Amino acid sequence: MxxxxxxxxxxxxxxxxxxxxxxxxxxxxxxxxxxxxxxxxxxxxxxxxxxxxxxxxxxxxxxxxxxxxxxxxxxxxxxxxxxxxxxxxxxxxxxxxxxxxxxxxxxxxxxxxxxxxxxxxxxRLTDGVAFPYLLLLASGGHTQLLAVLGVGRYVRLGSTVDDALGEAFDKVAKMLGLGYPGGPQVEKRAAAGDPSRFAFPRPMFGRAEPNFSLSGLKTAVRLEAERIAPLSETDVDDLCAGFQAAVTDVVANRTRAAHRVFAERFGRPNALVAAGGVAANGPIRRALTRLAGEAGTRLVAPPLxxxxxxxxxxxxxxxxxxxxxxxxxxxxxxxxxxxxxxxxxxxxxxx
Structure with missing residues (x-):
């Protein structure tokens, strides 16, 4: 066809x-x-x-x-x-x-x-993954964890209660004066920064239900940026690194919770799949790869x-x-x- x-x-x-x-x-x-x-x-x-x-x-x-x-x-x-x-x-x-x-x-x-x-x-296009599988769908407008049971058969296990992941990246990039689109800019600057300089929160961390909340984390970045303004290039790098580290921890933790819910309701998933623009983020991909290994499955993420x-x-x-x-x-x-x-x-x- x-x-x-x-x-x-x-x-x-x-x-x-x-x-x-x-x-x-x-x-x-x-x-x-x-x-x-x-x-x-x-x-x-x-x-x-x-x-x-x-x-x-x-x-x-x-x-x-x-x-x-x-x-x-x-x-x-x-x-x-x-x-x-x-x-x-x-x-x-x-x-x-x-x-x-x-x-x-x-x-x-x-x-x-x-x-x-x-x-x-x-x-399924790239790897022929069989149903069912666990999906993290993360982009500028959507953040969901879904059980993909078949074509047209989707069960939402968790979602964001405020900002989407990609939206949070874009808003942080904008407040720090970085270019558009924000996700790649934040990831690039984070690679040169110190992720331990700022103690940013990990919203929803450890909760049983696999939902996300990014608004508080975004606000914490803004407050720190205002506190130390005017920002040097090192400040921007460190703010991005702290934000990237917090988001990565949250994504891994929330996805782990979704995997547990999936296993309880549908049995073991055939794969953990990451899709959407945020799936291109290197640290998030690496964290999900580790998580999949711990869960005894594999991560499938499309080519960039x-x-x-x-x-x-x-x-x-x-x-x-x-x-x-x-x-x-x-x-x-x-x-x-x-x-x-x-x-x-x-x-x-x-x-």
Whole structure:
């Protein structure tokens, strides 16, 4: 099954062609990502109106290159998929409309993909991981620990009660005057700093329920920065190092709690999977690798190029759904909010 995937939920315009080959790993025939870092850098974050306009301007060229790199035309596809949410609705509309038009013209089945499900299934694209597995989904907008039981079957074990992990990194970077996106900047500066200089809190540490809270940690960084201002380069390095160390400890501790809950409810997971932009963070990856070893399982984290938003994960999720006969109508509406675990969302859990 050969599927074209389109991703426009935030500030990457992306398209890819992926081949699904049964139950094993898939094959990425092409993957084109056009980032918008320059468009948003001056604002310290993504501006929805600018993002949507940039998607309109870039998408035709991105699609053309993705098909050309894959050596396939529309008639050679088995389906077309697009991220239909959650995300910035203006951008979602751009990609969703393009995918519907292509599916209509080519008379191919269409899959409306949940962006979060695409992250959740990426480990099956890269490593052919069998269900069930434990997933840490961490990005700028989402922090969740999920039991992935099958395509369309997700149980939220824990989530953040305030800031997402990536959001916390970006806010700390902004308050310290670092560039955008903040996560890589904080990680780079932390590598040169002293993580023991500042005694930052580890919120939720040791609690039985695998939830996160990052707001207090972010506030602690701000208060220390204000206390020692004006900041030297060494001060910034040390603040980043202290923050990075605290976040890494929290992620490992909260994921350990989720593994315990998973084992009690569903048995031993086939893998611990990390997905989303924060999965690219080196110290967090290393901590999760140690945790997986302690738990007698393995860590599966996508290659760095597949940690951020990309079209390959959308194409793969579309292929997984279409293989099960889960095609969508061309009247499918964009969804700014679209929880993976609807029961948890109905109960008021934060994504």
């Amino acid at each position: 050969l599927v074209l995937g389109i991703e426009t939920t935030c500030d990457e315009t992306a398209a890819a062609v992926v081949r699904r080959k049964g139950d094993g790993p898939g094959e990425i025939l092409s993957s084109v990502v056009r980032a918008q870092v320059e468009e948003h850098a001056a604002y310290g974050g993504v501006v929805p109106e600018i993002a949507a306009r940039a998607h309109v301007e870039a998408l035709d060229g991105v699609l053309e290159r993705a098909l050309k790199d894959a050596g396939v035309g529309l008639d050679g596809l088995d389906g077309v998929a697009a991220a239909a949410g959650p995300g910035l609705v203006g951008g979602v509309i751009v990609g969703l409309t393009a995918a519907k038009a292509l599916a209509l013209v080519a008379q191919k089945p269409f899959a409306a993909v949940n962006h979060l499900e695409a992250h959740a299934l990426t480990a 190029a597949l940690c951020g938003d990309n079209g390959a994960m959308i194409a793969w999720a579309g292929a997984e759904r279409l293989a099960l006969g889960l095609a969508d109508g061309l009247d499918f509406a964009p969804r700014p909010r679209w929880p993976l675990d609807m029961a948890a969302a109905a109960a008021g859990a934060k994504a």
